[in-house]
Every structure is written in C-alpha cells, then in structure tokens.
Amino acid sequence: MKDTDTTIPQTRPIQSATFTNEINSEIRRAAATGIYDIRGGGAKRRVPHFDDLLFLGASVSRYPLEGYRERCSTSVTLGTRFAKKPIELDIPVTIAGMSFGALSGPAKEALGRGASMAGTSTTTGDGGMTPEERGHSSKLVYQYLPSRYGMNPNDLRKADAIEIVVGQGAKPGGGGMLLGQKISDRVAEMRTLPKGIDQRSACRHPDWTGPDDLEIKILELREITGWQVPIYVKVGATRPYYDTALAVKAGADVVVMDGMQGGTAATQDVFIEHVGIPTLACIRPAVQALQDLGVHREVQLVISGGIRTGADVAKALALGADAVAIGTAALIALGDNDPKWEAEYQKLGSTTGAYDDWHEGQDPAGITTQDPELAARLDPVEAGRRLRNYLKVMTLEAQTIARACGHNHLHNLEPEDLCALTMEAAAMAKVPLAGTDWYPGKAGF
Amino acid sequence: MQIYDVAENGLRGLNATLQAQGKETNQTNWVVQNPKGSHAIAVGLDAPIDVTVKGSTGYYCAGMNQQAIVRVEGSVGPGVAENMLSGTVIVEGDASQYAGATGHGGLLVIKGNASSRCGISMKGIDIVVHGNIGHMSAFMAQAGNLVVCGDAGDALGDSLYEACLFVRGSVKSLGSDCIEKEMRPEHLELLKDLLERAGSDAKPEEFRRYGSARQLYNFDIDNAAAY
Numbered sequence: 001m002k003d004t005d006t007t008i009p010q011t012r013p014i015q016s017a018t019f020t021n022e023i024n025s026e027i028r029r030a031a032a033t034g035i036y037d038i039r040g041g042g043a044k045r046r047v048p049h050f051d052d053l054l055f056l057g058a059s060v061s062r063y064p065l066e067g068y069r070e071r072c073s074t075s076v077t078l079g080t081r082f083a084k085k086p087i088e089l090d091i092p093v094t095i096a097g098m099s100f101g102a103l104s105g106p107a108k109e110a111l112g113r114g115a116s117m118a119g120t121s122t123t124t125g126d127g128g129m130t131p132e133e134r135g136h137s138s139k140l141v142y143q144y145l146p147s148r149y150g151m152n153p154n155d156l157r158k159a160d161a162i163e164i165v166v167g168q169g170a171k172p173g174g175g176g177m178l179l180g181q182k183i184s185d186r187v188a189e190m191r192t193l194p195k196g197i198d199q200r201s202a203c204r205h206p207d208w209t210g211p212d213d214l215e216i217k218i219l220e221l222r223e224i225t226g227w228q229v230p231i232y233v234k235v236g237a238t239r240p241y242y243d244t245a246l247a248v249k250a251g252a253d254v255v256v257m258d259g260m261q262g263g264t265a266a267t268q269d270v271f272i273e274h275v276g277i278p279t280l281a282c283i284r285p286a287v288q289a290l291q292d293l294g295v296h297r298e299v300q301l302v303i304s305g306g307i308r309t310g311a312d313v314a315k316a317l318a319l320g321a322d323a324v325a326i327g328t329a330a331l332i333a334l335g336d337n338d339p340k341w342e343a344e345y346q347k348l349g350s351t352t353g354a355y356d357d358w359h360e361g362q363d364p365a366g367i368t369t370q371d372p373e374l375a376a377r378l379d380p381v382e383a384g385r386r387l388r389n390y391l392k393v394m395t396l397e398a399q400t401i402a403r404a405c406g407h408n409h410l411h412n413l414e415p416e417d418l419c420a421l422t423m424e425a426a427a428m429a430k431v432p433l434a435g436t437d438w439y440p441g442k443a444g445f
Numbered sequence: 446m447q448i449y450d451v452a453e454n455g456l457r458g459l460n461a462t463l464q465a466q467g468k469e470t471n472q473t474n475w476v477v478q479n480p481k482g483s484h485a486i487a488v489g490l491d492a493p494i495d496v497t498v499k500g501s502t503g504y505y506c507a508g509m510n511q512q513a514i515v516r517v518e519g520s521v522g523p524g525v526a527e528n529m530l531s532g533t534v535i536v537e538g539d540a541s542q543y544a545g546a547t548g549h550g551g552l553l554v555i556k557g558n559a560s561s562r563c564g565i566s567m568k569g570i571d572i573v574v575h576g577n578i579g580h581m582s583a584f585m586a587q588a589g590n591l592v593v594c595g596d597a598g599d600a601l602g603d604s605l606y607e608a609c610l611f612v613r614g615s616v617k618s619l620g621s622d623c624i625e626k627e628m629r630p631e632h633l634e635l636l637k638d639l640l641e642r643a644g645s646d647a648k649p650e651e652f653r654r655y656g657s658a659r660q661l662y663n664f665d666i667d668n669a670a671a672y
Contacts, residue, residue, distance in 0.1 A: 207524035224489030
C-alpha cells in the first residue's frame with residue numbers, strides 16, 4: 001500500500017526551562033507596572049528541607065519506648081543564661097512574631113488564645129503590643145525591631161521575653177513593609193505614621209551597629225527590665241555560625257534562627273526567593289557555634305522557617321535546636337488559604353494555597369487584613385481552638401517519633417537518629433545518606 | 446539630695462534605685478558621681494525626679510526616660526535619651542551618634558554639638574541642639590521637632606515623615622524628599638517656646654524650616670531615582 005500522507009512532521013512546541021510561563025508572566029507584570037512584585041509568605045521554591053531527612057527508628061541496636069504509654073516529655077525552658085525569670089513552655093513549638101497591622105486584631109487574639117491553651121508563647125511584631133494580644137497571651141515575647149514602632153518601656157516590662165530582631169529569614173538585610181491599604185487609623189496611631197502611606201521600615205537598628213554595640217543595647221534593655229526576662233536575638237539565616245557566635249558574645253539568652261522559608265507580611269518576591277539560606281542548612285552551624293562556645297543548651301536555639309509537622313519539629317530538635325517557631329503554619333491553622341474561600345481567591349486572581357497578596361489587605365479569611373468586615377469573618381475563639389489542636393497534634397507527632405527512637409524527652413533526639421535522602425540534605429544536616437555512613441564533607445571517607 | 450557613686454556601688458544598683466522612685470517619692474534630687482563613661486546610666490526612669498550626672502557617660506544615657514529630668518554635666522555617648530517618652534534630658538557637652546533616636550516625647554537639649562543621625566526615626570520628641578549636627582540627622586523622622594542653632598551636615602531629613610526641622614545655620618545638603626518650607630507664625634511661636642525651654646537666646650526669625658515633600662509616601666516608579 002502506498003503512503004499518501006504528505007504532512008511534514010512538526011517539532012512539538014518546547015517550553016523554555018529558563019523562560020518559564022511563570023517567569024514570563026512576571027516580566028510582563030513588571031513591564032506593565034514598573035514596580036517589583038510584593039507578596040507575603042516565605043520562599044516557594046523547592047529547597048532541601050526536613051522532608052529530605054528520615055528517622056532511624058529503634059531496632060535491635062536500640063529499643064523503643066511504649067508508644068501509647070511511656071512518658072515522653074516535651075517541656076522546654078528558654079532564657080536560662082541570665083534572666084531571673086526564664087520562660088517555661090509545655091511544648092517546644094512557639095508562635096513567631098507577627099504584627100498587629102500585618103494581621104487583624106482577631107487573628108492576633110486567636111494566636112494568643114491558641115498558644116496559651118497549648119502552653120506556649122506568642123510574639124508581637126513590628127508595630128508594638130496591643131492590650132488584646134497581651135490579655136490573651138499567657139506568655140508573650142515582645143519584639144524589639146529597627147523601626148521601634150510603638151516601642152515603650154511600659155510594654156517592655158509587661159513582656160515575658162524580649163526578642164531583638166536583627167533579621168528575618170524571608171528578608172535578611174531588609175526591613176518590614178506595610179502598604180497603605182493596611183495603615184488604618186489604629187495602625188497609623190500605633191506607629192506614629194500618616195494614614196495610608198506605604199510604610200517601609202528600616203533594616204538596621206537606629207542606635208546600634210555591630211555586635212559590640214548590640215552587647216551594650218542588651219545591657220540597656222536588661223537594666224530597664226531589671227534583668228528579669230530573657231533576651232532573644234533573632235537573625236535571618238545567612239551566616240549561621242558567625243551570627244550565632246556573635247549573638248552569644250553580645251549576651252543573648254536565646255538565639256532565634258529563621259530560614260528562608262520563614263514568612264513575612266510583605267516584601268519583594270526577589271528578596272524572599274533569592275536572599276538567605278534554607279532552614280535545614282542553618283541548624284548544624286548554629287549548634288556548632290553554641291558547642292564551640294560551650295553554651296549549647298545554656299543559650300537556647302529556636303529554629304523557624306517552614307516548620308509544618310511534628311516530624312519537622314522532631315528533626316529540628318534532633319539536629320540540636322531547643323525549640324521551633326511557626327508563623328505560616330499557624331496562620332493556616334487559623335484559616336488562611338482555606339478552600340472555602342476559593343471563589344473569592346479566584347476573584348483576586350489567586351487560588352487556594354497560593355494566595356499571598358497579604359499586603360493588599362483583602363484577605364478573604366480575614367487574617368491578613370485591617371478591613372473590619374473581613375476581619376470579622378475570623379472568630380478568635382474558634383480559630384484559637386484550631387491553633388491549639390494543631391499545636392497539640394504537632395507535639396503528639398513529635399512524641400511518637402521520639403518514642404520510636406527510644407527517647408523519653410524530645411530533647412533527647414539526636415543527629416544519630418537521622419539519615420538523609422539526598423546528598424544536599426546529608427551535607428546540610430551532616431547526617432549520613434540513607435544506607436551509608438557517609439555525608440559530604442565527612443572526613444576519613 | 447541623694448548621692449549615688451557608680452564606681453563604688455555599680456550600675457545595677459543605680460538604675461534599680463532610680464527606677465524604684467515612685468510618683469510620691471520625696472527623694473526627688475539625685476546626684477550621680479563617677480559615671481566614668483558607663484553605659485546605660487539612668488535608664489528606664491519613670492518618676493518626677495531630678496538626676497544630675499557628674500561627668501560624661503557612655504551609650505544610652507537616660508534611655509526610655511519618662512517624667513524625670515536628667516542633666517549630664519559632661520558629654521554623652523551614642524543614643525542619649527533614645528526612645529524617650531517624656532521628661533527632659535539636658536547635656537552640657539557634646540553628644541555622639543543617634544541622640545534622641547526614636548524618641549516619642551519629652552525634650553532633649555544638647556548644649557554642645559551632636560554627631561551623625563541626631564533624631565533618627567524620632568516619633569514625637571523635641572530636640573534642641575545649641576551647636577551643630579552631623580550627617581543623616583532626622584533620617585526617617587516621623588514626628589516631633591528638631592531645632593539646630595548651628596549647622597546641619599549632609600542629607601538632613603532623608604526620607605522624612607511629619608517631623609519639623611529648624612536650622613539656624615547652613616545645611617550641607619537635604620536628604621531625599623526633604624525640602625525647605627515656609628515659616629509661618631505658628632512655627633515661630635513653636636520655635637520660641639522650644640528655644641526658651643532649652644535655654645537658648647537664638648531668635649526664631651533666624652531659622653529656616655524644613656519638612657517632608659511627601660513625594661515618597663507611596664510607591665511610584667517615577668521616584669525610583671530618589672533612593
């Protein structure tokens with residue numbers, strides 16, 4: 001039979017791996033608007049993370065604790081180095097700093113309620129402390145930021161701890177941002193700003209530069225608060241070994257290390273995705289610095305940035321952290337990005353799970369907004385209960401893993417309980433590639 | 446009059462003693478001897494007391510002050526009266542960087558010169574400098590008044606919000622979005638009061654007023670070159 005098909009075969013259209021549809025759409029958006037993309041949240045790109053680690057449960061060489069019966073403690077004390085009143089927490093999961101302004105009043109209240117019911121702390125943010133937040137938080141950490149919006153010694157003395165914010169994982173080296181849509185009358189008054197301006201906070205503290213000055217600043221804060229409460233130093237993860245060592249040298253009670261998956265209320269997308277290092281990469285160097293200085297467990301390490309499950313908690317603790325902090329996950333527990341708002345996300349040009357225009361103040365879930373009608377959608381009692389449940393589940397999950405590894409306290413988890421699925425994770429976490437006794441950089445191989 | 450010797454009794458004891466004074470205290474006059482450049486002298490006070498520091502201090506003297514009058518018979522290190530809420534701080538000598546940084550209220554008087562970033566991020570404090578001030582002063586200043594009887598350095602009032610700046614001498618350069626503004630009668634009245642309270646004999650009419658052009662309050666691509 002004669003082949004009569006004379007059609008010339010065509011090469012299928014090939015999408016560029018460099019100029020992807022997402023990249024191209026951003027180029028078109030930039031060309032149309034003349035301004036960089038601003039959004040909330042943390043890094044969305046795939047980076048080595050806790051999912052790339054696995055626990056080695058008990059076997060012949062180790063025996064487990066009885067999963068449903070034997071006690072596995074979860075408590076942690078933060079601030080044992082210098083503070084007269086360290087913070088005692090029932091669980092090693094805390095709520096990270098998020099401001100009233102970035103979040104609605106009911107959302108802040110819900111965070112306080114949920115954290116308090118779970119026996120942990122919550123944290124203020126850029127913009128000061130609200131009475132509602134203090135009232136609903138049994139343990140409240142007061143952030144001391146470069147902007148000093150709303151900063152005053154009276155609130156400082158009401159705090160259970162002070163967190164000096166040097167940087168944030170989403171934007172190490174950058175300041176906060178709150179666009180005009182969210183500068184309501186109350187937010188403007190608290191921050192001494194004109195209503196409706198695009199607030200762009202300073203990235204450096206106005207009255208100190210460098211670790212030697214930081215030491216004096218910590219002295220001042222301790223003198224003002226009578227050496228009563230712990231002083232944390234929070235840094236965005238970039239050079240974790242040196243930043244941890246310098247924070248210790250400056251006199252910190254607690255070091256908070258925030259990886260690039262850590263969220264922000266608003267900043268440039270280019271900042272979120274291209275500055276800083278993954279959470280997984282910052283833990284071992286920070287722990288190493290504490291160990292080299294002989295203060296591991298005396299100066300506590302809190303890790304944040306992309307913590308989602310009890311497994312993440314257990315892995316962070318196994319690598320040497322004393323506690324973790326959650327922000328984005330806590331907002332999701334409250335109701336952020338819930339599928340029930342899908343129709344409204346679509347109207348805003350987004351979809352469930354991807355909504356990150358938190359700076360625009362139109363959040364259908366009523367969390368990242370100052371619009372009274374939207375904010376009223378969030379019931380702080382119910383949302384607080386959801387957060388409490390979530391925190392409890394994370395803790396139960398972490399306990400399940402710890403027992404399986406034979407530990408009667410979450411802090412007894414150790415790097416030897418872990419292995420890595422990828423070379424990158426093995427190198428960052430300094431635990432062996434699964435099935436081997438080797439990780440990149442390990443001497444003697 | 447109560448006398449406290451820092452060299453003999455330590456910094457912690459000084460601040461604890463001064464902070465313990467309540468509104469009804471009858472120990473209203475304090476003299477602090479031998480500060481010897483110590484940091485965090487007389488910080489976090491919150492009572493109507495009068496504290497005289499006999500000598501120069503280090504960082505953050507009178508930080509976060511409320512109600513108290515703190516007089517320094519010497520010069521001060523960085524961050525004098527930082528984040529002050531109320532009260533008065535008077536420095537007989539010079540002040541280092543960040544004088545009055547982020548202050549929310551009260552009056553800071555510097556009878557000598559102030560270094561760079563004087564009044565940075567001020568939020569309602571009044572600052573009167575009898576001498577000159579350094580570069581980047583009133584950077585991101587949000588509210589309050591900065592009065593300079595001498596000259597101002599580079600980039601005065603960069604990224605200014607609603608603070609008012611008054612300079613009698615020269616201004617080396619203005620920062621982004623800071624412009625000279627009309628001196629109206631209410632400003633002369635305000636200036637007269639501040640100068641009197643600060644013990645300056647300068648005349649309000651000799652000053653020029655500077656403030657925000659308010660062009661950078663919201664994002665605008667056409668302003669990108671301003672940063």
